[in-house]
Amino acid sequence: MDALKIYRETFVWDDHGGFTVLPGQNLGPLLAPWHAAGVDYLSVNAGIDAYPPETILKTLTWIHRALPTQAPFVRLVSSVAEIDAARAEGKMAVSFDIEGMRVLDGRPERIAELYDLGVRHMNFAYNLNSAAGSGCHDDDTGLTDLGRAAIDEMNRVGMVVDCTHCGYRTTMEAMERSTAPVNFTHSNPKALNDHGRNILDDQIKACAETGGVIGINGINLFLGVKTATPRDVARHAAYVAELTSVDHVGICLDDAPTYEDPEGADFLAHTPGADRYWPASEGYDQSLGCLNVRHLPEVAVELAKLGFDAEDLRKILGQNFRRVAEAVWKTPTAAPLAMKGA
């Protein structure tokens, strides 16, 4: 079996990039590495709880406005059919995710507005507790009324519930409540590396029971290695496949251009409240690194070495995340706000 050939031919879905776009950023160089790596769909992060809601809303309208000229190799999509249309044109399809629910400002009805701006998944909290639920590096107090209302609204509008970065109780309660599949978009198994950002076997199993997918990330700290290799990522993926089935694992590296840019590698220090969101006690420091997305094809090779066949590779590289999107995403409730004046 030629795993690289399968990689080239199959549909590749990366459910979360590890960089947060801010208004005014040049999107072309940011997104080019994923397109060059053969990624067909990328979910771009439009903000985390460290940023105020206004910044995240500005970011979304900024991307809508700037993307066509700054990154003509990308197409903004709102449906799986549009992803296929983008792929047929040789373009990378993009929509958005948000990490944490500070952006809601206490109003679950804002979810429909975010959905119409292209946000297709959101989690409850970014490492620290939010008004919606617990973060994985904070007191584990569980989902709040806002978190429960948010799940109901996400289920209604067709936004995927994500549990990455959240506390154990919040994740288990969310998976219990959601009527649609729930993902851990970029979380690794704690059984292979006992880190607070990683997840327990029963979280992995509960996710699979919802029909969801666990995306394996390429962050050294969460893989439990000094420098992540394609084999490390494949090993974590194989663990999840063994525990559940090959239908519930994906690859979502969480890579960012800043990891290899000496000018940009200090994002840990530049984000508001950085030392609280990424506590030194959990091992976060300036040496945080990630497997570069250009190595994604080699992950397919390593998966093949571990015994996964061609159909398995297609599922892990993209079909599983795609299946969840097909099951959850709905027709936008209105035209994207950024398009209204156009």
Ligand SMILES: [Zn+2]
């Ligand atoms: Zn993240």
